[in-house]
Amino acid sequence: MPAPEPPPPSVGAFHYTRHAPQLPPLQDGRDTRRHAVAIAGGGPVGMALALGLAVQGVPSVLLEADDTVCTGSRAICVSRRSLQILQRLGALEPFLAKGLPWTAGRSFYQTTEVLRFAMPHDASQKLPPMLNLSQYYIEQFLLDAIGRCNAATPGLIDLRWSTALSGFAQQADGVQLQARNALGDYTVDAGWLVACDGGQSFVRKALGLELHGAAYEGRYVIIDIALPSRHPVERRAWFDPPWHRGGTVLMHPQPDNIWRIDYQLRPGQSSEEALSPAAVQAFVQRHLDAIGEGHLPWKPVWTSVYRAGAMTLDSYRHGRVLFAGNAAHAMPIFGVRGLNSGFDDADNLAWKLALVAQGRAGSALLDSYSQERIAAFHTNAENAMRSTEFMSPPSRGFDLLREAALSLAERHRGIAQLINPRQTEAVRYEDSPLSTPDAHAIVGPLPGEVLADRQLPGGGHLLDHMGPGFALLCRPAHAAALADDAGPLSLTLLPLQPDDGATLLLRPDGHVAARWPGLPPAGVLASALARATCIHHEETTA
Incomplete structure (x- = not known):
């Protein structure tokens, strides 16, 4: 398999930093330090969990296979609830300084506005209901918070870049892990292992576990573009627009004049074809022309494709191994519940795992993590699936219902609420x-x-x-x-x-x-x- 392409040196005002692999002090191929908690995966959820444990005074070792923060916008909407969690982690201020807060959005049927929604907000609120920020900034700001944490208490969070988890075995009093990087393989001993290693979780596959739930046929292309637009910060959605008949198009602003466009692939259209430079160029120009911004200079920054689904593990605890974020569940992006659910996982688990690791709580407390967060998944999934079925109708019957609702929404405001994206909220x-x-x-x-x-x-x-x-x-x-x-x-x-x-x-x-x-x-x-x-x-x- 060819090596992955290196990330660009910068995106907008963001500059990537590569982190070299290192080896800890070893004796006979074993890390000389036993860790209270090992975390597989250094994305937003893994770093948030490490910071949450550190707030409680519990050290952790964090294994991340990549050598830099993520490329591409990926998750871009941070909810008020997640901002409150970030405040507890000591990471809030850069999010507020860089992110784009927003409170409202609009939906169009073809070219007619049929819904204008506003999320609860008033001047007494410290934090906005939603804030747009590209995931590479999200990860970098969490990484910066880890740096500040380690400056205050050296070694509290041991983040090991370019280091993959290659195996593990549970023992009576902990988990023995096999770590691997370009400098060699070694063994790590930890009291607990938390899998925050994403949708293709190595830990989940190693235990033979599967996600269960609903998967949808609808596929969406993500395109990040650099565009000097002065359009207000809001979420816009177009259903069946003349420039993309039968499909849905979403558009969100991000910092640094980066704009996110998501559009629905038609049945039978291949992802490879849609992601080709010629297809991206043609679609984006057609879309910008239609919304009156086609005269502005723009360039593509990042592209990807995703499929909607709402699936979960049956349990987030398996002995001394726990799961969080996309390793534990998959959520449709509509209503922005993916990353925000992951932050809630980390927030729920950190204090419980800390008390158990410190011997100040019963281990059944970790079972409550699984119980509470699976219940939260089903609450989130119910709302997300309603939005998904509207955004990507799974059958001709749903398609007809959506068309009827959209055609009536302009004149009947009650019907227009069916279009409401049901943004995530605290569960x-x-x-x-x-x-x-x-x-x-x-x-x-x-x-x-x-x-x-x-x-x-x-x-x-x-x-x-x-x-x-x-x-x-x-x-x-x-x-x-x-x-x-x-x-x-x-x-x-x-x-x-x-x-x-x-x-x-x-x-x-x-x-x-x-x-x-x-x-x-x-x-x-x-x-x-x-x-x-x-x-x-x-x-x-x-």
């Missing part, structure tokens, strides 16, 4: 075993929900005050009484006058673990914390 873990059921009727965020951020009267925002561990949102008058009820776990007290005077116990990932109408009785907080960490105890009745 509630409705049946989480970590949540303490309500003992009283309470108004406010339910157990398992993410607590929404809000502006505080004295300035700043609620999430700015969250620590790396559990947090307790309570009346200021109750703070002293609750300060000693957490036991050995780290608990940040937030005496910030919660809604309706309720007391809320928040997990490290921001989900509500328990809530009480006022001051919980003695021992009840400790009981809820024990439940949220799967520590066996005698339940205290509220």
Whole structure:
């Protein structure tokens, strides 16, 4: 097989950096250091997990087969929920400085606008509902955060470029890995292995595991172009446009005057033909001419093709091996749930794996990771599949329904909502075993929900005050009484006058673990914390 083409030296204002392979200190071909956690795959999910573990004080070794961050835009939409996660990881600021925030989008049937949607947003929100940023920037900013983390605590995240995982074996107290790079092969010992190695996961294949779910015949070409357009930052979609009859075209802006165009391939059209320079040139020029920007100079930057699907593993935990991101599931891009689901995986897993690795929680806590994130997958997949069936009708019947909805949408705004792309949003873990059921009727965020951020009267925002561990949102008058009820776990007290005077116990990932109408009785907080960490105890009745 020929060697892959090297990445371009730059894309827009982005400059690639290659990282040489290295060998750690070895003894008889074995890494002399035993690692708490090994992570296979240094993409966005793998790096986010490593940073999440580091926030909890747990070191990791990260094996990445490539020698640079990714090429091409790939995942480009970062949700508000993911931005909140990035804030906890210490990586937020460059995302906000470089990314393009947006709140709205438009859809057209042929050339007629049939939908204009807006995501919830107001001036009190710290973060935009969505931010466009090419994945090479996403990975580079996470890599920069790893550099800052290691500058503060050397060796906390051991990132090994150009190093592939070539084999592994589970043992009673950990996992033995075989690593390989151009300098040689060696053995690595770790307590846990997390597979973040993408859709073609080596770890998943090595265990003989398969994704199950729905795959769609619809295929889309991705084209990144450099285009000096001044069009507002929004998401645009064209259904059955005159320049691409029977298909769908999407368009998103990215930083540095890079624009992303996705268009649907017709049945029988080959991917190879569509990706040929002549076909790319013809389609893009035809599209730009149709939207009034064909006079602007442009050039192609990157092309790819993808097929929609919603599939998952049956379990994300297999002994001491765990799965996250595309190694665990595949998601259609419509509604931008792929990368954002991966960030949620990392956010959910990091604090749980840290507590287990530190011996401060029961190992069943990792089973809750699998349970919660598979439930989240099905919630996301249901919405994504609705969008996918509209964007890429799987049958003639769906095609006729879409045509009818589009033709009526201009005059009937209720029907126009069928076109709404249903952008990703935070998922509630409705049946989480970590949540303490309500003992009283309470108004406010339910157990398992993410607590929404809000502006505080004295300035700043609620999430700015969250620590790396559990947090307790309570009346200021109750703070002293609750300060000693957490036991050995780290608990940040937030005496910030919660809604309706309720007391809320928040997990490290921001989900509500328990809530009480006022001051919980003695021992009840400790009981809820024990439940949220799967520590066996005698339940205290509220």
